Amino acid sequence: MRKLRYGILFLGLILTLAACSKEEDTPVDRLSAYVDLWNDAKFTEMYDDYITESSKDVFGKEQFIERAEKLYADLGISSIEVIFDKPEEEKTYKKEEDVEFPVQIKLETIAGEIDFKKNVPLTYKEQGETKNWFIEWDPSFILPDLSMHDKVRISTIQSKRGEIYDRHNKALAINGSGVEIGIVPEKFNTETDAEKLATLLGTTANFINEQLNQSWVQPDLFVPIKKLSFTQEDIYNEALQIAGVTSMKAEMREYPYAESLAHLIGYIGQINAEELEKLNDKGYKESDLVGKRGLEQLLEERLRGEDGIKIYIEKTEQNAEKIMIAETPAIDGENITLTIDAEFQKAVFAEMNGEPGTAAIVDPKTGETLVLASSPAFDPNELSLGISSTRYAELTDDPAEPLLNRFAATYAPGSSIKPITAAIGLSTGTLKPDEGHTIEGKKWRKDGSWGNFQVTRVYTAPNPVDLKKALVYSDNIYFAKEALEMGSEQFVEGLQQFGFGEEIPFKYGLRTSQISNDGKITSEGQLADTSFGQGQMLMNILHLASTYGAIVNEGQMTKPVLFADEKKSEVWKEELLSAEHAAILQEDLRAVVSDGFAEAANISSPKISGKTGTTELKSSLEEAGKENGFFVAYPTDDPTYIIAMMIEGVENKGGSGYVAEKVANVMKTR
Known part of the structure; x- marks a missing residue:
């Protein structure tokens, strides 16, 4: 028993000595x-084990843990690097003196x-059962200059969408302005005028009433209802005739050439759920605008x-200093310049006068x-700006x-x-321009095998x-005979050399x-x-214009x-084409206008060369008898551009001659 007592005393002595020999922090x-x-x-452990009681009393867990965690989350802090360069020389620190390290x-x-520096003060304290060095903490440990009652703000710096310009720096799509129609409630009669205004703006009376009944609305405040563009001047003027309706300037995307360039430029609009899901990984939000059609959509990433x-701190004790x-910084979208001549396009579109059709003009030298x-x-x-379902139905119907x-x-x-068919025949050597066919009547078949x-x-x-007469009179029988002379293999190969069957090398989907x-000719x-x-031949209008480049460029088509x-x-x-054959076709295309059935284009200035074309639609009973008219032309003496135009439904308007006249009208103004 005595031995046991001595053993316990000995163990206690060893533990005491060990405790005394341990170095303090x-x-x-x-x-x-x-x-x-x-x-x-690890904010909780930092707070529990390292912070002075006086700091805890002043700031508490709410400031130290909860505020820090929330700010780190709100500010999207992805990494923290706190660097403490320890003093190189060992030093004895007096417990009665506070110390400070950067x-x-x-x-x-x-x-x-x-990136900021902070001097961290430490003081030796006895807290609870622990004596050690503790940190005097305040909110400036979280962010520089932050105090207890300050507000941390995050704001977005709006970037500007890139703008689109034509070759002469004329605006095609810009960050312009329009007006916002609104109501001053105390001057507006909802019972008599809400429905009238709603009809005018393409909305509903219920929507107008909802806007007027928002919690922030006051009798004399402007309540926005709908934005209008500069092209909606008639609606704007009529809306302002209603008592209590007024307007304010509003920023918006502006398309100065409106309808004339609509299909090429497109427009932007509010992103929808499907688009948001597709673009979710690119940082789009529900409030964003996105390209909907045309180049606005195609160039979305660039624009x-x-x-x-x-991130800034709003001081509460210093006159709200920020x-x-x-x-x-925001990065604005890219401004883009096109080769398009906006005024030329406007003239072409105006000449088409809303009739269904299409047109392309290219510079045959530069492309x-x-x-x-x-x-x-x-x-x-x-x-x-967003249109009503009724208005959209009008467009779709x-x-x-x-x-x-x-x-x-x-x-x-x-x-x-036909000029392309002729070019292929001339190149293969099967078509002799000065040799003619004797053709009787308006119908022909090779033999009985044709049924x-x-x-x-x-x-x-x-x-x-001969070739010239065939082009001037647009003789189908002549070209059918020449095609048979070529044979389907050479003809198909020739068309392929002109770009048929391959993607058009153009940075807009055509x-x-x-x-x-199936790309073949089997009979x-x-x-x-x-x-x-x-037959089954189909052609894009830009490609059609480009093929005529081979005629004015001595056999070369430009991209x-x-x-x-x-x-x-x-x-x-x-x-x-050879230079010789190109010259033959150039002469013949002038004759088509001066001596043939494109006489509507036979104006004095500029002299015009070109070829008409008419196709009868036979795809359905509804379309049977309808005709599309074509005219492809260029200035004879200075072929700096080639225009190809197609107008639908020309059967009662003079056929392709009607289109030739439109093209000539455009070329007069050039």
């Missing part, structure tokens, strides 16, 4: 451990890096800017696209299909393809019919021109039909371009 040790917890954002604090936030963010602590029009169209200013982009589509080119199939011509040319549905009847642009920064004069197709 220095303030450097304590701050190092605190910094390790800080780098791991630390460097780096926080990566949604607005960039916050869209990146909003900036700033201290900026982090800022990422620059000067005009790309689709008629009729819509007002992008109206759609950008319109038989002229103003929402259809015709320049991106393909159509049977009819006789406008009931026969080729029909509209006009009778004097025999013998449907590929086709020889036939003599199909070969005959295809030679004069019928069409749309953007000013693209390389110009790049060869798309070459050696399609």
Whole structure:
């Protein structure tokens, strides 16, 4: 028993000596451990074990833990780096004296890096059963200059959407302005005028009443109802005739050329749920605007800017002074310049006068696209602001299909393809321009193997019919005979050399021109039909204009371009014609206008060369008998541009001659 008692006393003595021999923490040790917890954002352990009771009494867990955690989350802090450079020399610190060490604090936030220095004061205290060095803490440990009652604010710096300009720096899509129609409640009679205003603005009386009954509304305040563009002047003027209705200037996307460039430029609008889901990983929000059609949609990534963010402290005790602590500047979207000539496009669109059709104009030397029009169209200013379902139904139900982009589509080119057929024949050597065919009557078939199939011509040319006469009189029978001489293999190969069946190298999606549905010609009847642009042949209007470039460029087709920064004069197709054969076709195309059935284009200035074309639609009983008219032309003496125009429904307007007159009217103004 005595031995046991001595053993216990001996063990206690050893423990006491061990405790006495253990070195106490220095303030450097304590701050190092605190910094390790800080780098791991372990705020609760920092608070419980390292903060002075006096700091806890003043600030409490709400300021230290809850506020820090919330700010770190709100500011999107992705990394914390607190750097404490320990003193190189060992030093004995007196417990009765407070000490202070500098630390460097780096926080990566949604607005960039916050980097600041902080002197950390430590004092030796007995807290509870513990004696040690503790940190005198305040909110400036979280963010620089932050005090207990200050507010931390985050604000967005709005970026500007890139703008679109034409070749002459004329605005096509800009961050412009319009007006916002609103109501001053004390002057407005909801019972008599709400329905009237709603009808005018394409909304409902219920919506107007909802806006007027919002909690913030006061009798003399402006209550916004709807934005209007500069093109909606009639609605604006009528709305202001209603008592209590007024307006304010409002920022909005502006499309100065309205309908004339609508299909090419497109418009922006409020992002919908489907678009938001698709673009979710690119930082879009429910309140964002996004490209809906045309280049606004195609160039969304280039046009869209990146909003900036700033983080600042709003001081509560210093006249609400704002201290900026982090800022990422906004990056505006890219401004884009097109090769389009807006005034030229406006003139073409006006000449089309709302009739269904399309037109393209290219510079055959550089490939620059000067005009790309689709008629009729819509007002992008109206759609950008949001339209009612009733108004949208009017557009979708319109038989002229103003929402259809015709320049991106393909159509049977009819006789406008005949110069290309001739070019292929001349190049293969099967077509002899001075040798003619004797053709009798308006119908022809090769032999009995064709059954009931026969080729029909509209006009009778004097025999013998050579190339020039065939073009001037647009003789289908002549071109059918020449196609048979070539054979389907050479003809198909020739069309492929002109770009049929391949993607058009253009930075705006255009449907590929086709020889036939499967790219082949499998019968003599199909070969005959295809030679004069019928059968299953379909062609894009820009491609059609580009093919005539081979005639004025001595056999070379230039790659069409749309953007000013693209390389110009790049060869798309070459050696399609010899210089000699190109000269023959140039002479013949002038004769088509001066001596043939494109006489409406035979004006004194400028002299015009070109080829008409008419296609009869046979795809359905409803369309049977309807005709599309074409005219492809260029200034004879200075072929700096080629225009191709197609108008639908010309059967009672003079056929393709009607289109030739429109083209001539446009060329007069150039």
